[in-house]
Amino acid sequence: MTVTTETSTDYAALIARLSLEEKVELLTGETAFTLPGHGGIGLAPLAFSDGPTGVRGLKFIGGDAVALFPNATLVSGAWDDDVARQVGEMLSEEARRQGIHVVLGPTINLHRTPLGGRLFEAYSEDPYLTGRTAVHYVKGLQGSGTAACLKHLVANESEELRNFMDSRLSEEALREVYLLPFEMAVDDAEAWSMMAAYNDVNGVPATEQDEVQNQIVKGEWGWEGLIMSDWFATKRTAESANGGLDLVMPGPDGPWGAHLVAAVRDGRVAESIVDEHLTRLLRLADRTGGLDTGAGHRTFDEVLPAPDSDIRAEQLKRIAARGMVVVKNDAGTLPLGETVTAETLAVIGRHALETQDMGGGSAQVNAPYYATIAEGVRAVYGDGAIVLDGPGVRRRPLDLDPAAATHPGTGEPGVEITLEDADGRVLKQYTSGVGMLTVGFDDDFEGKPARVTLRTRYAHDGGPADLGVVGTARWSVTYTDPAGHERAVDVDQEVAGMDPGEGVLFPPAMKRTVELAADSVVTAVADLYDIDWAGRLLPRTELNLAPESHLLTMGGGGKLALSLAPTEPDANELIAAAAEAARAAGTAVVVVGLTEEDETEAADKTTLALPGRQDDLVRAVAAAAARTVVVVNAATPVLMPWLDDVDAVLIAGLPGQEGGHAIAAVLTGELEPTGRLVTTYPAADGAAPAWNTTPGEDLGLEYADGVAIGYRGYDASAELEPLFWLGHGLGYGSWEYDDVALAGAAGPLAVDVQVRNTSARDSRETVQVYYRPADATQPVRLAGYQGVQVAAGADATVRVECDARLFRRWDAQANTWAELNGGELIVARGLGDVRGRVELG
Numbered sequence: 001m002t003v004t005t006e007t008s009t010d011y012a013a014l015i016a017r018l019s020l021e022e023k024v025e026l027l028t029g030e031t032a033f034t035l036p037g038h039g040g041i042g043l044a045p046l047a048f049s050d051g052p053t054g055v056r057g058l059k060f061i062g063g064d065a066v067a068l069f070p071n072a073t074l075v076s077g078a079w080d081d082d083v084a085r086q087v088g089e090m091l092s093e094e095a096r097r098q099g100i101h102v103v104l105g106p107t108i109n110l111h112r113t114p115l116g117g118r119l120f121e122a123y124s125e126d127p128y129l130t131g132r133t134a135v136h137y138v139k140g141l142q143g144s145g146t147a148a149c150l151k152h153l154v155a156n157e158s159e160e161l162r163n164f165m166d167s168r169l170s171e172e173a174l175r176e177v178y179l180l181p182f183e184m185a186v187d188d189a190e191a192w193s194m195m196a197a198y199n200d201v202n203g204v205p206a207t208e209q210d211e212v213q214n215q216i217v218k219g220e221w222g223w224e225g226l227i228m229s230d231w232f233a234t235k236r237t238a239e240s241a242n243g244g245l246d247l248v249m250p251g252p253d254g255p256w257g258a259h260l261v262a263a264v265r266d267g268r269v270a271e272s273i274v275d276e277h278l279t280r281l282l283r284l285a286d287r288t289g290g291l292d293t294g295a296g297h298r299t300f301d302e303v304l305p306a307p308d309s310d311i312r313a314e315q316l317k318r319i320a321a322r323g324m325v326v327v328k329n330d331a332g333t334l335p336l337g338e339t340v341t342a343e344t345l346a347v348i349g350r351h352a353l354e355t356q357d358m359g360g361g362s363a364q365v366n367a368p369y370y371a372t373i374a375e376g377v378r379a380v381y382g383d384g385a386i387v388l389d390g391p392g393v394r395r396r397p398l399d400l401d402p403a404a405a406t407h408p409g410t411g412e413p414g415v416e417i418t419l420e421d422a423d424g425r426v427l428k429q430y431t432s433g434v435g436m437l438t439v440g441f442d443d444d445f446e447g448k449p450a451r452v453t454l455r456t457r458y459a460h461d462g463g464p465a466d467l468g469v470v471g472t473a474r475w476s477v478t479y480t481d482p483a484g485h486e487r488a489v490d491v492d493q494e495v496a497g498m499d500p501g502e503g504v505l506f507p508p509a510m511k512r513t514v515e516l517a518a519d520s521v522v523t524a525v526a527d528l529y530d531i532d533w534a535g536r537l538l539p540r541t542e543l544n545l546a547p548e549s550h551l552l553t554m555g556g557g558g559k560l561a562l563s564l565a566p567t568e569p570d571a572n573e574l575i576a577a578a579a580e581a582a583r584a585a586g587t588a589v590v591v592v593g594l595t596e597e598d599e600t601e602a603a604d605k606t607t608l609a610l611p612g613r614q615d616d617l618v619r620a621v622a623a624a625a626a627r628t629v630v631v632v633n634a635a636t637p638v639l640m641p642w643l644d645d646v647d648a649v650l651i652a653g654l655p656g657q658e659g660g661h662a663i664a665a666v667l668t669g670e671l672e673p674t675g676r677l678v679t680t681y682p683a684a685d686g687a688a689p690a691w692n693t694t695p696g697e698d699l700g701l702e703y704a705d706g707v708a709i710g711y712r713g714y715d716a717s718a719e720l721e722p723l724f725w726l727g728h729g730l731g732y733g734s735w736e737y738d739d740v741a742l743a744g745a746a747g748p749l750a751v752d753v754q755v756r757n758t759s760a761r762d763s764r765e766t767v768q769v770y771y772r773p774a775d776a777t778q779p780v781r782l783a784g785y786q787g788v789q790v791a792a793g794a795d796a797t798v799r800v801e802c803d804a805r806l807f808r809r810w811d812a813q814a815n816t817w818a819e820l821n822g823g824e825l826i827v828a829r830g831l832g833d834v835r836g837r838v839e840l841g
């Protein structure tokens with residue numbers, strides 16, 4: 001493999017000017033998302049931002065408004081290099097607009113079990129589709145000098161006990177499946193950084209993985225980029241420094257600093273290793289304009305599209321639609337024809353009104369607006385369009401609607417937030433547009449907060465309302481009841497599990513219905529816990545922690561939120577009203593889905609069933625309406641017990657800030673939903689090649705499905721029959737395939753296929769080629785794909801090149817790759833719809 005180094009800067013000469021202490025200081029972040037610079041060697045303080053569906057900026061919660069992109073499965077769902085590249089280019093613009101050097105994405109872990117909470121951030125169950133999407137996303141980002149960060153290295157496919165669990169997988173699965181996307185993004189796009197995961201891999205923490213980081217990634221692949229830790233993931237000083245980790249995040253404290261200086265002094269870590277890490281850091285800075293090699297630092301002074309600009313709206317709407325997947329469409333129900341009007345269409349469901357635009361956790365951004373499906377439909381059909389609420393979908397408190405909150409003193413919109421230290425000294429007071437914040441992580445003030453007070457006037461007619469608080473603290477919430485009495489709700493909330501990150505990402509929460517006076521002032525006082533994580537976790541030797549482990553520094557704090565919302569309407573009444581409206585209208589679009597409670601970092605799902613009474617809603621509407629379309633507003637598989645009762649199903653993903661407009665455009669046919677599934681949909685809970693995400697008592701999670709991930713496992717199994725295969729997707733065209741043949745002998749293996757668009761509209765087809773090796777112990781695998789836009793009634797010959805990396809297997813005994821030969825190439829629209837085969841000699 002060849003690696004290019006685009007600059008000739010003499011990093012060694014710069015490093016030679018630093019003392020050991022200075023070097024080490026540069027190898028841990030300075031704040032949550034920045035690095036310390038060093039004027040003496042021309043190093044700017046680099047800025048990092050999550051990623052991957054928007055560039056959030058340096059604040060975890062409540063930062064500036066930035067563009068919210070369609071989620072990862074919509075990007076990969078387009079099966080289109082251009083879409084992935086455009087997303088990368090746009091993200092680079094978002095990053096440059098904010099002076100960010102490194103975007104913490106793409107997430108290229110795989111959809112191993114459909115219960116994984118974080119799959120919405122990742123591309124697919126298939127390593128090749130994931131790798132190829134990543135390659136083009138990275139090229140788009142880095143083409144304008146913004147570094148990508150491939151995450152999370154490696155085998156980080158679920159969230160439960162993620163800091164401590166041990167992913168146990170064979171060398172074959174590691175190489176052929178889980179490392180393949182990283183390998184592709186290194187070989188084909190030369191990604192400039194990676195992030196080492198929280199979990200252990202075969203007994204060794206990912207941050208200490210000499211085999212993965214040093215031997216494979218940096219050694220065999222010859223990669224020159226930088227590996228940073230996931231946030232607070234580094235467990236031991238010398239083991240991580242020697243194991244190939246280059247940078248500890250976040251800062252300013254951590255397991256390197258003085259510990260690493262001491263480790264060098266007493267010979268546990270060679271100083272040359274520190275120099276090697278620093279070389280990679282300087283190279284990253286150099287590549288992203290953060291190293292002054294004579295011409296100054298990059299100044300980030302371009303004029304770039306605003307997050308709420310028309311150009312962004314057009315791009316985000318178009319890209320969202322590209323990844324949406326029509327999985328059922330009887331009798332051409334979609335797109336809704338001319339006969340469907342505001343009077344003959346009923347749009348129904350909580351997700352129609354509260355469209356889920358993104359998943360939960362570090363991928364969240366603060367968008368300038370969130371277009372709901374209700375807004376999108378009204379923009380097309382007029383304000384008279386019928387949109388009805390559906391039953392509730394959440395178990396946890398809803399975010400406070402900023403439009404209903406005003407500062408009790410000044411009357412300006414928002415919530416007054418006051419942070420005090422243990423002596424009652426005010427550390428910070430401000431008015432926030434959102435009723436939430438994080439403390440103890442990305443603080444932008446001096447001192448240690450002990451108490452946080454959130455105070456707001458809640459616009460309400462008086463009567464019952466749902467009051468909630470989120471966060472690890474002793475809470476006391478006061479409000480006025482309709483009789484004018486002061487009331488208080490006191491609640492003690494501690495993190496439930498043993499993950500110090502839980503307080504930030506999935507904190508404890510409560511909600512209850514209270515009687516509120518009209519426009520009551522509500523004051524929530526949170527007395528923060530100071531959690532002694534070292535005392536709790538260090539005695540548990542099986543956790544593989546050391547006293548210096550970064551996690552142990554996290555303390556209490558995390559996310560804190562006050563929630564006020566109207567009480568939930570009665571579900572039976574909503575369902576009855578929906579059925580009646582559907583019957584009267586004739587055509588019903590029912591929008592169902594998951595929320596950020598289900599699709600989130602830091603927690604896995606336990607079922608694929610839709611939350612609440614949504615299945616009942618679909619059944620009632622389908623029984624009443626002449627035609628029923630279901631829109632699934634979720635990124636990952638859900639169960640569809642009503643599938644036979646409905647006419648069409650559209651998987652709409654988590655479509656970003658333009659989501660409502662994109663879905664409306666797809667329903668009407670203004671845009672074609674050209675997506676193909678990126679993950680196989682199980683027919684029932686548990687009916688998948690991999691399911692459980694709970695590690696065993698010894699914290700091990702066996703990757704027992706080996707190299708037969710996802711569709712490969714369904715294909716190999718006599719019992720498992722999926723609901724929909726990876727690659728399935730109908731679009732709005734209809735296709736005939738002909739003349740499937742091997743392409744000319746020279747170059748990589750390729751297949752020529754003639755496709756005819758037999759429909760009356762122009763459409764896009766994605767031709768997929770799978771390889772089934774002659775060796776029956778080797779699973780079938782996606783080996784190539786190519787999209788093509790074809791006019792109505794026309795045909796096109798498509799050449800699909802196969803990737804040689806899918807025609808090899810890892811020979812663990814010989815510790816090398818072995819070629820796979822013979823077998824057949826299968827041309828299919830997902831393995832449930834095979835259109836041609838070619839025997840290989």
Ligand code: BGC
Nearest residue numbers: 050051104151230231362501
């Ligand atoms: C996530 C990373 C993310 C980091 C910084 C961690 O919790 O696992 O993906 O980049 O936080 O926010």
